[in-house]
Amino acid sequence: MADDLENILINKAKQGNITAFEKLITSYEKVVYNISYRMFNNEEDAKDISQEVFIKFYKNLDKFDGTSKVSTWLYRITVNTCIDEMRKRKGKETSSIDEVISMDEGDLKKQYQNDSKTPEEKLISKEDIDDLKKAIDSLSQNHKTLIVLRDIQGLSYSEIAEITDCSLGTVKSRLARARVQLKNIILKQKELSKDKNRLKDIKGERR
């Protein structure tokens, strides 16, 4: 959307014109929803969060001074709302891959060994998309935010820096760490599924 048009819409919306506000948000709905979806990995939460984001945006319109882009401001609200919600839920839910995974045969501590793979061997096949989603979901808040904004939504480093209120250097180093963390989680998942299969095989042999 052209910046001029966006400014006109913002000014009209500030004066209480809801149609202008509607036009303004239409182009951002999908991205806001997708960021929320990747942060929570479920549709219900994504819907609730994105609705909350737009209401917050509407309520705080008069605070928008035009120093940043509308998109940046909106994504910033999205990320903050997601993180706030996660903090609220922290302690209520415990399903992290870093902890203990419940299996049929009882609890099994995860052991991760870094097998050096050959370059040809694909780490994630197309069938593993669900595992990838789970892996993203188990990232820490900050790392998840960076992965979602950069690798899934394709935002620039400077935009991310503005959204997360960090310096460019911090974004670069954190993103590197986030990617490594994600890769390690995926490797752990692979190890676990191997263990699982092995246990199943042993079970079958016994019968």
Add this chain to the structure above:
Amino acid sequence: MDIEQLISLYIDGQLDEMQIEQLKSQLEQNDEYKAEFYQLLDVVDSLKSLPQQQLPQNFHTEIMNKIKDNSKNISETKINKKSKILNFIPKKIIKISSLAVAACFIFVSIGIFYNTILNNGNTAQNYSQDAMPARSMQQMQLEAETSASSFSYQNENTVGIAMDSSVENYADQEKKENVSDKKIIKTAHLSIQVYDFDSTVENLKQITQQYGGYIENSSSDIIYNDNENDIMLKSGNMVLRVPAQNYNYVIDYVSQTGKIVGNYEQGEDISADYIDTESMLNAKELEKERLMQLIEKADNVNDLILLEERLSQVSGEIDSYNSRIKNWDRLVQFSTISINIEQIREESKINAISPNLNTRMKTGFVSSINNIKQLAENLLVWTAQSIPVIIIIAIFCILAYVVFLVSKKLAGKLKNKKL
């Protein structure tokens, strides 16, 4: 930078050539790094290939509904806040006070009504002595005698004033419209005293440039030199030419730079002369054209000589009119501000105690006591003045309250009867 960050930045295309070389050599040397590199590439690729989720059905409508509800809520809460303030005051007080206000309003309007009737009567008849005991008979007679004539006189007068004012307004309007067309040469002569001569001159130069003007003339002299005490005082003159629209700003600035000891401003209106000169110029130009035509047609040498003489005379006049107009334009466009700057010795910071301090203290004390006394007197007079009004308002309030109580009791009885 560690290898992980290098890889990450490489994926995003953020490395320069040297860093890429560095990464390449590290990868070639270490197989683990190589594996890590491919794994990370793989992770990022798959993240990028994750499909975008489609918006759920009615997503937009739901958001807009919520926002519409929200905007209503916002306006409602504003109203609620107001009503909360009203709730805070007991209902009884609101009722009583509204009755009292209504009573006061009636009282005041009755008063005004009677007053106007009495005043109208005054123009035709005498007041009865009972109605206005405070007025002296003599005064009333005088009023009665003059009322008829003064009424008509006043009337004429007011009409006259109204006409005058309308004429003035019209003239004002005309002035406003014409001010922009008028050719006014603004000139100001200011004399200021400053402590720091050089910096003042420098500042004036800067401000003139800033406002699009220029220095026409600048000079300075040493007027006092005391080598022993290292004191040197200067005096100087500056002539600034600034665009007419910035004239006031520059004058303001100059006034703030030092102490003004002399001030002379002039606005010379040259509109009439300007227009005259312009029309003269036009006439001369027409004459020049005519002369040219005649010269072309002339057969006789004598005529030709005469015509050419006249032509050169007319051309000279045209040039002089032109230069006069140009000069005026320049003078009108650029106002002249001539400043006389005189440097004075900085006054010592601590002044000796003035000999009449004692007297000043006494006078100050006495005048402040007098003020307080005056204030207290005024307050007492005001209170005494308003006592009757307060009593009347109080009576009305009590009456209103009694009426309210009675009506409430009656309502209660009616209810009981119905039950």
